[in-house]
Amino acid sequence: MTSENRPALYRSMKLIREFEERCLAMAIAGEIDGGIHPYIGQEAVAVGICANLSERDFITSTHRGHGHVLAKGADPRRLLAELLGTLEGFNKGRGGSMHAADMKLGILGANGIVGAGGAIASGAAWAAKARGDSEVVVSFFGDGAMSQGVLLEAFNLAAIWSLPVLFVCENNRYATSLKLESGLAGGAARRAEGFGLVSRGVDGMDVEAVESAAAELLEGVRAGRGPAFLECETYRFFGHHSVLELLGVEFRDPDEVALWRTKDPIPLLGDQLGEDVVAGIDAAVKETIDEAVAFAKNAPSPDPKDALMYLYAGATAVRPGVIL
């Protein structure tokens, strides 16, 4: 890790933070439909990992996916346009927060089902390997996902077939309200080790530490030495999702939240860059997000008569239900 990368890492984290703070406000104000799962606090994980990926590499993401998608290089204007359910969104307003996908950037989708991405990642990794290509796949998931059978099955497939996948567990200590200790027996990394995955843990609040841990693991993955597992200890500063935030449901000790806020990865890195650099990046990021908001708010809505568009490849006639 060289210090020249620091401004880029900082910018990427700041972009996610600014995007998320704006989104959270918009969701609470009712400008975004449904709810969003804010990534605020966890930025160092997505940014540190994706700093090691090219456009051709793949990721699978989670219900808390905005950070991964942005860190992978997605245009914030089109992500916000998607959250506003417009035709300018990546998914033309059909996916929203939990399904944001940009196939051109190898983003195989945020996913509303906890633990669902790991097996999809393994399949994509196998296909890349079978073609003789050098792409790798990173699969992000939370500590809650470690209790989903399909994810553990996916570890096994990736290991026996020596697939180029990096499994990244974002351990933010909670699955909705369930504390880590009440949900995960034996520890995440130890489970991965049980499948023979090379595995490591890292401070997920330190973007440079994440970047270099991922670099090291991905080197082995790219060299064909099989899948690896990285557990990032991190924290979300806000509640589980915007609806709980709105309802004021809190289940964490405020002192605990305050303690983790002192580990905020953004000022932690910013302090090393100097005030001027930080101020310049912050101003540019704010402008980018302002533009994204304006872009998304002006984007056209899909036509209700096209509600089932894209479901099938051909002209499969769907018979009317609501629309008689």
Add this chain to the structure above:
Amino acid sequence: MSGLPSPENFGYMHAMNRALHAEMAADEDVFLLGEDVGVGASGVTSGLLPRFGPERVLDTPLSEQAFTSFGTGAAMAGKKPVIEFQISSLIYLVFEQIVNQAHKFSLMTGGQVRIPVTYLVAGSGSRFGWAGQHSDNPYSLLAHAGVKTVVPGLAADAYGLLRAAIQDPDPVAVFAPSSLLGATDVSYAGEEDIVPLGQANVVREGGDLTVVAVGQHVGTAIEVAESLADRVDIEIVDPRTVYPFDWECLRKSVDKTGRLVVIDDSNRMCGLGAEIVATAAEEFDLVAPPRRVCRPDGTVIPYALALDKALVPGAGELTAAIDATLK
């Protein structure tokens, strides 16, 4: 089992096996995965491993949920997976992976991606004595969810529909009735045409009454139609694809006959038969109420063979329903 089924056994299983050989030869993105597919434990995948090698015929561990979504991921990265399930009820285990993931990606991504996976259930329905967890026919569930679903009733269609399913850009489930797997079939000569998805087939023409017969009941319906030929002229429509359903073909038939009986080996409540009868009642000109012959509500097949047979519809029940419709 190894190698191809013998030529004198030119039946349904042979047809499916030939279809897999043909598609894998035609398109190198097609690959096969599943449990014991290398040795061809179901009979359907015989000879593929020696011919195409372990890079294209993957023996998986017993991880249905993972290998189903593995197929989705491989499809997203440009491959065309064919996934074999050893038991029809395993579809319940992977409902999330098929219905909630593979099927929905195209719409949810706004058309950015298609998932050309084929789910091959090589032995659906009663296996006569395999009891509760090995005898279901879950095709209505996939049709309900909107997953393209085919149930070939004849060997030639098994060949043609399986090829079409593999070539289709969307996920397609192919249910091969277990009672047909071992059957030989004169309709099948060994090499047939591709059968497009969504096209029903009028298996027998007639003017008095339409029977819709699904899967192995195409055979049941032919047998019954012949036995009743002296008093009623029965037309048999085999939908072949249960979703999307070829309503136009059925409409034409019922316009001519005015009477409808459906025989479908799925459970009555919310089953395929219910949908066909409801649509006919809403939209077709019928001279008598339509009827369906199917398993009872929420059937669980018991072990004892007499009980198993009592719950699966057959020629007797079909004949009775036809008679009731003619009254």
